[in-house]
Amino acid sequence: MKFFKNSFLVILLLLALSLVAFAQEINRKEAIVTTGAMWGPPSTWNILLPSPTPGTGGLVYETLFSYNPIRNEFRPWLAESGEWISDNEYVVKLRKGIKWTDGEDFNAEDLVFTYEIARNNDVFYSPIWEWMSSVVALDNYTVKFTFSEPHYAEWDKELYTRYIIPEHIWSKVPSNQLISISNANPVGTGPYMYYAPQQDRMIWVRNENWWGNDVFGKPKPKYIIDLVSQSNHITMGLLMKGELDVCNNFIAGAGRIKDAFRLNTWYDDEPYMLSWNTANLYMNTLRKPMDDPAFRRALAFAIDTDVIVGRVYGGMVTKANPTGLFGEGWLEYLAEDVVEEYGFYYDPDKAAAMLDEAGYIDRDGDGYRDMPDGSPIALKIMVPSGWTDWEESIRVIARSAEAVGVNIIPDFPDQSLFDNNRFTRNFDMMIGNFVSTLSANPFDYWNGVANRNIHGERISNGNWGSYDNPELFRKIQEFNITKDEAVKQELAAEIQKTLLIDMPTIPLWHNGLWCLTTNHNWTNWPNEHNPYGLAVCWGNAYQLGMIDVLINIEPAN
Amino acid sequence: MARYLSKKILIYAITFFLAVTLNFVIPRMMPGDPIQSLVSRFQIMEGGSEILERQLILLFNLDEPLIVQYFNYWKSIFTGDFGISIMQFPRPVTEIINKAIIYDIILLVPATILSWIVGNKLGAFSGVNKKADNVLMPIFYFLTSSPYFWLAGVVSFFLGVKLGLFPISGAYSVSMVPGFNWPFIVDYFKHWFLPFLSIFLVELGGWAIGMRNMIIYERSSNYSRYMEALGASDKMIRKYGFRNGVLPQVTGLALRIAGIIGGAITVETVFNYPGLGRMMLNSVLNQDYFLLQGIFLAVVVMALVANFLVDIVYMFIDPRVRHSFAGEV
Numbered sequence: 001m002k003f004f005k006n007s008f009l010v011i012l013l014l015l016a017l018s019l020v021a022f023a024q025e026i027n028r029k030e031a032i033v034t035t036g037a038m039w040g041p042p043s044t045w046n047i048l049l050p051s052p053t054p055g056t057g058g059l060v061y062e063t064l065f066s067y068n069p070i071r072n073e074f075r076p077w078l079a080e081s082g083e084w085i086s087d088n089e090y091v092v093k094l095r096k097g098i099k100w101t102d103g104e105d106f107n108a109e110d111l112v113f114t115y116e117i118a119r120n121n122d123v124f125y126s127p128i129w130e131w132m133s134s135v136v137a138l139d140n141y142t143v144k145f146t147f148s149e150p151h152y153a154e155w156d157k158e159l160y161t162r163y164i165i166p167e168h169i170w171s172k173v174p175s176n177q178l179i180s181i182s183n184a185n186p187v188g189t190g191p192y193m194y195y196a197p198q199q200d201r202m203i204w205v206r207n208e209n210w211w212g213n214d215v216f217g218k219p220k221p222k223y224i225i226d227l228v229s230q231s232n233h234i235t236m237g238l239l240m241k242g243e244l245d246v247c248n249n250f251i252a253g254a255g256r257i258k259d260a261f262r263l264n265t266w267y268d269d270e271p272y273m274l275s276w277n278t279a280n281l282y283m284n285t286l287r288k289p290m291d292d293p294a295f296r297r298a299l300a301f302a303i304d305t306d307v308i309v310g311r312v313y314g315g316m317v318t319k320a321n322p323t324g325l326f327g328e329g330w331l332e333y334l335a336e337d338v339v340e341e342y343g344f345y346y347d348p349d350k351a352a353a354m355l356d357e358a359g360y361i362d363r364d365g366d367g368y369r370d371m372p373d374g375s376p377i378a379l380k381i382m383v384p385s386g387w388t389d390w391e392e393s394i395r396v397i398a399r400s401a402e403a404v405g406v407n408i409i410p411d412f413p414d415q416s417l418f419d420n421n422r423f424t425r426n427f428d429m430m431i432g433n434f435v436s437t438l439s440a441n442p443f444d445y446w447n448g449v450a451n452r453n454i455h456g457e458r459i460s461n462g463n464w465g466s467y468d469n470p471e472l473f474r475k476i477q478e479f480n481i482t483k484d485e486a487v488k489q490e491l492a493a494e495i496q497k498t499l500l501i502d503m504p505t506i507p508l509w510h511n512g513l514w515c516l517t518t519n520h521n522w523t524n525w526p527n528e529h530n531p532y533g534l535a536v537c538w539g540n541a542y543q544l545g546m547i548d549v550l551i552n553i554e555p556a557n
Numbered sequence: 558m559a560r561y562l563s564k565k566i567l568i569y570a571i572t573f574f575l576a577v578t579l580n581f582v583i584p585r586m587m588p589g590d591p592i593q594s595l596v597s598r599f600q601i602m603e604g605g606s607e608i609l610e611r612q613l614i615l616l617f618n619l620d621e622p623l624i625v626q627y628f629n630y631w632k633s634i635f636t637g638d639f640g641i642s643i644m645q646f647p648r649p650v651t652e653i654i655n656k657a658i659i660y661d662i663i664l665l666v667p668a669t670i671l672s673w674i675v676g677n678k679l680g681a682f683s684g685v686n687k688k689a690d691n692v693l694m695p696i697f698y699f700l701t702s703s704p705y706f707w708l709a710g711v712v713s714f715f716l717g718v719k720l721g722l723f724p725i726s727g728a729y730s731v732s733m734v735p736g737f738n739w740p741f742i743v744d745y746f747k748h749w750f751l752p753f754l755s756i757f758l759v760e761l762g763g764w765a766i767g768m769r770n771m772i773i774y775e776r777s778s779n780y781s782r783y784m785e786a787l788g789a790s791d792k793m794i795r796k797y798g799f800r801n802g803v804l805p806q807v808t809g810l811a812l813r814i815a816g817i818i819g820g821a822i823t824v825e826t827v828f829n830y831p832g833l834g835r836m837m838l839n840s841v842l843n844q845d846y847f848l849l850q851g852i853f854l855a856v857v858v859m860a861l862v863a864n865f866l867v868d869i870v871y872m873f874i875d876p877r878v879r880h881s882f883a884g885e886v
Contacts, residue, residue, distance in 0.1 A: 025734040025741070033731055040839060050599035050609070122612060127604030154602070160630075178645045179612060193738050196734055198832040199656060200727055203734070225731060230829050234726040237718070244730050315646075416589025419597050437600055453603065460597060460606050462614035 005074035026203075029555060032221035032522060035235060036248025036514065037537045041219045042202040045194065046121045046183040047163050051539050053202050055226060058542020060101075060188030060204075065112075066543040067440050070274075070531045072328035074156075077543065078106070078164055078189065080141075087483065088150045094141040098211040100166050102187045114143075115168035121175050123164065128154075128446070153480040160543055164189070172548045191219050191547060196396060212230035212547075219550035221522070224539060239263060242520025246535050248387065250514045251433055253314050264517040267528050270315035273512030274534070275326045278446035279390075280505040281381075281397070282465045283429050289371060290379075290428065290465070294358035296503040298346040302351035302404045303397055314390040317509045323496045324449065324507035325410040330442040335493035342500035352404045360406075368407040378407045381429040384423065385412040390431055393508070399425055402491040425466055435462035438484050438518070438544075446476045448494055449505045466503030522553040561878065565868055569861055580853040584846045585623070589801075590842035591643050592619065597621075617643065617847070630850060639851040646845040648805070650851035653836070660728055660832040660854060661821060662751065668756040669817055671812055674763025681799050683765065684772030697831050700762030705820035709827040710757040716751060723751050726829040752828045756820060760813070767809060771802030804875055811867035815860045 037054035045056045054289075057063075064079040082092040090547065098106040115135040117266050118126045130148045138144055147155075148394070166187055167550045173181060185194045191212055195205035204224040229235075229249055236251060238244040240261050255272045257264055265272040281303070282370045283290035290296060320326070322343035325334050355361070359372035370376050381397060383390035393409045401408040413421065421427045435448025448462035452473035459466065472495065479491045517525040526549060533548030534541075592613045594604045614620050618629065633639050636696070683693045700708070717725035721788050724850035729735065729744045773779060775798035784794050822834030829835070840848040872879050 025736070040644050040843075041648075043648040044644070049646070050601045050605070062717065122608045122794075124599070124601050124605035124609045126608055127602050130604070177783060179640075180607075180616060182647050198735065200829070202730070231727060233838075234829055237725060238731070381574070414587075414589070415842065416587065416591065417592045419594040420589040423593060434597070447603070449602075451603075457874075458593075461603050464695075 006552060014528050020536050026223055026225070030221060031223035031227045032163065032224050032245045032553070033227065033238075033243060034244075034246040034248070034537045034552070035227040035238070035244060036229055037226060038092040038202065039197045039331050041228060044178060044182045044199040045186045046181055047083035047186070048117075049176050051123050052183075053197070054537060054539035055202065055204055055224065055542060057163045057540045058190065058546065059192035059224070059515060060190045061165060062188065062190045062193065062299075063160050063163055063543050065159040065548070066144050066470055066545075067160040067351070069329065069438055069440070069534070070442065075162065076162075079159075082159065084150075084483070085144075088147040090145040090147070090155065092143045093139070095141070095211070095215075096141055098189055099209065100168075100187050100189055101207055101209075102166075102169075106164075106189050107140045107334060108216070109140075109144045110167045111135070111164055112137050112142045113171065114162065114164045117165070117170060117178070121178055123178060126481050128158070136334070139507070148310045149481060150483075151221075152483055153441045156441045157444060160358065174195065175449055178318055192224060193221075195223065200230075202226045217551040219547070220553055220555065225551075226283060226351045239392055239516060239518060242518050243555050244524050245518055245520070247516040248514050248535075248537055248554065250512075251516060252389065253401055254516055258516070262519065264519065264525050266427075266526075267419065271309075271318045272316050273514060275318060275510035276438050276513040277433040277511050278320050278324045278326065278445070279433045280324060280436060281429060281508055282426055282427075282505050284427055284465045286341075286364055286425060286446060286465075287428060287503060287547060289377060291362060292358060293502045294354060294433075297344065297501070298351045298358065298360075298404075299401065300351075300405070300503055300506045301347050301354065302406065303400045303506065303508065304346050304348075306346065307396050307400075308393045309509055310388055312396060313509070319510055320507035320509050322500060322507060324436065324499070324505070324512045325442055325446060325496075327438050329438075329440040330445060333442045333489065333492035335489075336499045338500065342497055344500070344503075348400070348404050353407070355404060362405060367403040367405065369457075369505060376407070377394070378409065379423070379428040380409050380411045380419060381431070382411040382413055382427050383431050384415040394431060397517065417431055422458060422464050422470045422505050425459065425464070427464075430464065431508070432464060432505075438513070442492065443480050446453070446479070450495075450499065452477070463504070465504055467502070469498065469502065469504075471517065472498045472502075472509060520557055522554050524552060524554045525549070526552070555557055561872065565865070567576060568642050569865065573857065576857040577631070577634060577854065578627075580850050580857070580859075581627055584788075584841075584844065584849045587680065587841075587844055589844060591846065592617070594844065595643060613643075617641070623648050629794075634854065639854075640847040642761060642845055642848040643646050644840060644845040644848060650847050653848060654851050654855050657833045657836050658859075660830060661818075661834070661859075662754055664756070664825075664830070665821055668753050669760065669810075669814070672757045672760035673764050673806070676761045677768045677799075677803060677806055678772075680765035680768025680794070681759070681802070684769040685776070685795055686689055690769070694769070695726045697762040697765045697867060700758050701766060703759055704763075704823070705755060705759055706823035706827050708750070708759055712755050712758070713827060716754075722749050725751065728831050748828075748830075752824050753820075755827075756817065759820065760817060763813070764806065764809075767806055768802060771805060772798050775799075775802050775847065804871075807867060807871050807874065811864045811871075814863045814867075817862060818856055 011371040042053040046051050046052050047061050049057055062078050062080060063466050064077060065074045066077045067074055078094060080093045080095045083089065094108060100106055105468060114134050120131050131147055131151050132145060133148045134146045136144050169187055191207055191210040193207050195203040206219055206222050209247055232251060235247055235249055235422045239247055255270060266274050278467050283296055285291050295542055309319050323334060325331055355369060360369045362368060363370045363374050380396045383394050391412055398408045398410050422430060435444050450462040450467060450472055451461045453461050454463050454466045454468060475491050475495050479488055513536055517535055525535060532552055534545030536544060536546055592610055594609045599606060637651060641647050642650050642653055645653060683690045713725045716722050724747060726747050733741055735741055735743050781798060783796050822837060825832045825834035826838055833855060837852045841850060
């Protein structure tokens, strides 16, 4: 009894005190709080892994160029300039006076080393050496890349996605530990430094000596507190209380509540968000009837994407261009006449007619169409369990298909099973957005949805439905290795035409760059009227415009 | 006494062996391949994912036959090195668990002990007071039949959102950095309170109901009647009744511990509380074999240790157990 009384008193006392005293370690006014990038505790800052703690790339390590997807513009970052001096030689001039955060000078040696380490070891970007032959420092600030087969399109992406690492540090890491070290407290050149990792957040602190302070301007927040993603109701709570400044999570219905809770979005009205990737319907072309282009194309006319956009997403996404292309960089190659002629749109009557013509009619009178040989069609469409917006979307697709007499059943396997089925072609249909993320060059999209590596035991680079068209693959590769703009436009039009006629995937909608910002602590967020940057904290996306946001936001009064 | 202990220890050893084996088998029965899923999330240069996958498989020794992996797991249990987490690569599992388990202990130990003590007291009170009984019993039944996550949602809504008294997420505030300073400790306990309260309330109901029934039973037993006939005070009879009634409650505590840990998983998920519970959920979703094995083992060890402690306590409070094993009765 005594013990009980005492412990209860102690707890009451603590609680009473807790209501009185409250103080913070970090001044909230100096910090920007973000969420939506991390899905687990920060654990590695090793940039030789593709997904270290978000911010490691961009805040700490920097790229040669940054890419602004709104203006479709490359901006020299660590590089001062870069150009093709011949068909297979690219020369980069580096900025002078940049220092690593440990005080060492940044120079050509570091850039050469960043690529040499991938030649001498197996890291995730080692395959670049299949088409690159040498990287040589011409002087302290000039580097020449020579290519055995220049992949111009891939090189574009390389320029703004490869993080340059310090030679004087990484050369000391034993080869067998390159990917297994956690590299806590990484030495980079960027505007922020490692401050404190916690179970549910990563805290970065401003690098007061950042070289960019004089070039681009000094980032305003002294700290970046990046929270591990939490459930929607908690995230909403944080947004409403103004504890969160940037939210890159998908919040269902955000468009409708944004005014009530004074949240900022990119567009004032629908679709509110910029586009970030294309959600495609993949069809397993090794199974019947998805092996028939006529069936695939008919299905494209049958799906009522407007319902998905309007009802499932509340207008927060846009209906996909039939080619799947979006964003300034990709749309430069959009063949409008091809879309005009071969594009698809929602027209169930036309879809039904196309299916009739191809021989898919209801032979046994059960209300569903059957194969030309009379066997029934019953297809499954899968998305990972728990992805509620996708779950709802495939229900819409199933209803759309039912309206034209095609029997499609929604299926929700666990994420790992979904992945496994995807790799092993063990599905009829699925939704995927994995290889269609915003980039500077449409090659990235085509090389994803129509990837040529489909004959192995497993498929890991896209084209999950194993659509096989060597002629198309050749054209896509051709696009990668061609510099001639006219030829590229021509190839692009042919690629788009083939994809629309054969329909290996059906582009459905463009998922958004989910971004909600609040004005409690910081103002002057970028939006459609003031598009100076992108508030996106997703991994490896900082150089797409987040650094500009950090520089240009203003403290709220 | 030694016989009692050695028998108990044998039972614990068998339980431990089975638990460890299941820990190994169950995660690996999940469909899918954790490394593949992990690597597939990166959009990288062609050929890069294959390289990465190969390296990670070697790093995690997933290329070895299952039986070898199983023996390695046993080895790891005795060396305390559970390998590295897949999801939080390359953090050692032991380090992750050490960091998380402290939250569980500070949450679970007070919640369990206080709910047991308060529940027993309230139950005993309810058992002798008819009027209070009519009011309290429905409440107890309501509490004990509430699912953890549901009650957590209710307290979070009323005390957290509606009244705004307590934060509803995390273990400390957004702009806090953990340290041994007063503001942090205060902040910590503010965040601690609602998860604590949820577990406390659900458990409370069960203990109270158990105790109330025991007291009513004890009060109608012969020794109570005899005492009453002898003219002993009501308080004294109640005291003896309580001492007898508490014995099954102690056994019950041992049985409940595994359940409480299970409940904590859902409570931690609701409150986004960074303990082992939420981490276990995450590691299941990500098929993180090694972290899952480590967490399971930590939970099993926690449950076994708690059970063992209760067994020992029981030995002291109930002389019959001690004596029967010593061959005195």
